[in-house]
Amino acid sequence: MTLPDCPALTRRAALAGAGALVVSFSLARSAFAQDQVQPPQNIGREPKSPAPLPGSLKVDPNLDAWIRIGSDDSITLFTGKAELGQGIKTALLQIAAEQLDVDMGRITLVTADTARTVNEGFTAGSHSMQDSGTAILHASAQVREMLLQLASARFAVAAQDLKAQDGKVVAPDGQSVRYGELVVGSELHIPATPNSRLKPLDQRRIMGKPVRRVDIPNKVAGGPAYVQDLRLPGMVHGRVVRPPSPGAKLEAVDAGAVERMPGVLKVARDGDWLAVIAEKEWQAVTAMRALAAATRWSQPTALPEKTRIFETLAGLKADTTTINQKQAPPAAAVHTIEAEYRRNYQLHGSIGPSCAVAQMQDGALTLWTHAQGMFPLRKAVAEMLSLPEDKVRCIHVEGSGCYGHNGADDAAADAALLARAMPGRPVRIQYMREDEHRFEPYGPVMTSRGAVALDGSGRIVDWRYEVRSNTHSTRPPGAGQLLSAQMLEKAFQPGPPQPLPQPEGGGDRNAIPLYDFPSQSIVHHFVPEMPLRVSAMRGLGAYHNVFAIESLMDEAAAAAREDPVAFRLKHLKDARGRDVVQKAAEAFGWSANATRESGRGRGFAFARYKNLGAYAAVAMEVSVDRETGGVRLLRAVAAVDSGEAVNPDGIRNQIEGGIIQSASWSLYEEVQYEPRRILSRDWSTYPILRFPALPRRVEVHIIDRPGQPFLGTGEATQGPAAAAIGNAIADAVGVRCRELPMTAARIKGLIGG
Incomplete structure (x- = not known):
């Protein structure tokens, strides 16, 4: 997989890029009853609260944050959620295509990019459709109605007599205008309204129909599909030397022989964090193994006895909360059943070990990663590198695993540290299987x-x-949640663990x-x-x-x-x-x-x-x-x-x-x-x-x-x-x-x- 050079930029600049016009229509206020200025009523009474915006429109209500139409009739859709294998690319395209009355193939979808998309936090908790899907549903419907209003003014025909069809607005007499023609010169962005005129259910032809997923073909055919496949011009490869056990401290390292190995460009050390950069991946692997053999670590007894883990958990201090209680008059009990259930530690087991690519250029970092939260990760990496957040751009690229907080954020942090050690060239890191298994955050006991x-x-x-x-959840946005940031000479400490609140809970x-x-x-x-x-x-x-x-x-x-x-x-x-x-x-x-x-x-x-x-x-x-x-x-x-x-x-x-x-x-x-x-x-x-x-x-x-x-x-x-x-x-x-x-x-x- 190859990508063009992606310098850091702002989302607004991306949306206003050359050759495309933002869907930000300058319409008469009368087009939306919700926006009309009404005479004061019910003086002396408490005003009604405005209706909440649906889904993630609450995060960014401007329609140009979600949809862009180009003068060439191109349509670009934006989501802050990431494709993790759950199929949201396909579903979101279906929603937008349905409400805009275009074929799915005409829409380009941009996912989770801190320079281009809305900050929708983590892609987690089965929220993609609830949050982003709902936002795109309503935004797309409102854009369609705006297009009809613009065409109504052009044709002098009532908007309800027009129809959107295949990227055009068509009048009863057969005349039509392309979407791209309607938005020429429109550069204002308009906030969404709480209510949308969705297409009637009996007129839908895309939503509700089984559609082949757009992310599958390359995955099953061995094509470039994952961040693991990403190859950038001039890219070099890094590997991190992990300690033999959690909590171990690096006491000594003799890197001289490794630095002279073929292809090795640099051995980088910062506190207990130790890594090597080489021209080719296998050179990095062999150098990493040689470097590991040249280290001495302290190995404290840091882990519990597995056979006593449930007793260990029971003996640790706990904060106790009654999260639900309902009482009724006592009833006579004939049977009483008591039981205890247990769950051991489990790991994510991503089939593809975590991977990331980073490039430091002119004091700004671009990071390609399969982590599940681009904006939280950007905040953590910026803190770790002492950079302003606007100097870090995180771009989501699919990874071959997983659902949950595996090693992806840690790999992104390692890539960032490697890129800082070798500015100007993209640096790729992919974990070894044993590193992924031994150091990822586990599912709790x-x-x-x-x-x-x-x-x-x-x-x-x-x-x-x-x-x-x-x-x-020990996910970023704190730098202390990144494994390698905890190992630096100036170590970052994770914040105190917190329970996740109900009604969703942890x-x-x-x-x-x-x-x-x-x-x-x-x-x-x-x-x-x-x-x-x-x-x-x-x-x-x-x-x-x-x-x-x-x-x-x-x-x-x-x-x-x-x-x-x-x-x-x-x-x-x-x-x-x-x-x-x-x-x-x-x-x-x-x-x-x-x-x-x-x-x-x-x-x-x-x-x-x-x-x-x-x-x-x-x-x-x-x-x-x-x-x-x-x-x-x-x-x-x-x-x-x-x-x-x-x-x-x-x-x-x-x-x-x-x-x-x-x-x-x-x-x-x-x-x-x-x-x-x-x-x-x-x-x-x-x-x-x-x-x-x-x-x-x-x-x-x-x-x-x-x-x-x-x-x-x-x-x-x-x-x-x-x-x-x-x-x-x-x-x-x-x-x-x-x-x-x-x-x-x-x-x-x-x-x-």
């Missing part, structure tokens, strides 16, 4: 305890749940069940001290909490001697939640009286992501080998309600991928470590699900809600899939594994016990 009371009718009358966890995400219980108490024990470095991993605490809650629901259903699906519906009032539960059960062929072969089981689970996102239900069938404890996934059936489905194929991709990713987490993935080092260095010491272990069949059923808000999709099934697998294992062999991952060894131990 977690524990939860649940206690459920049922009355004589088998209904839950009291629900108690407590979850204990570290933070689930470790307590989805800890509040969507079910209707008359009495419940939900408590979050936030543990600031982190035995291992941790941060955001797809779904945050929802993965563990849904696993625990839905496992506990199955245990309660068994105590009540009721079918698990019927038991859930008995406690679920949310109509859309009931729809996905019933759809998944029906598609699976769920029957309360079904007979099954020995060693086979079925499981069911449901959740609404964050209790405000997508609804998802998963039914799973597995077989379990009693001799080995090995689990074979036979089939998975899911139902999902993500609101309006812009690209059903993209939603299906996300749900299928979420189920498979969750299956890998839930059956295989667990970080191995000892007090002085991380042992998970490669795919043999950190096994993941392989192709032969995939479910034989995965079905996804989408409940479309045209006209309803976008709810996001990407993180909806990780928790339900884990719980469905756990429930199916319990159904197959009669023992329940309450610790993630549910490895063959753990299941075998339970069967034997």
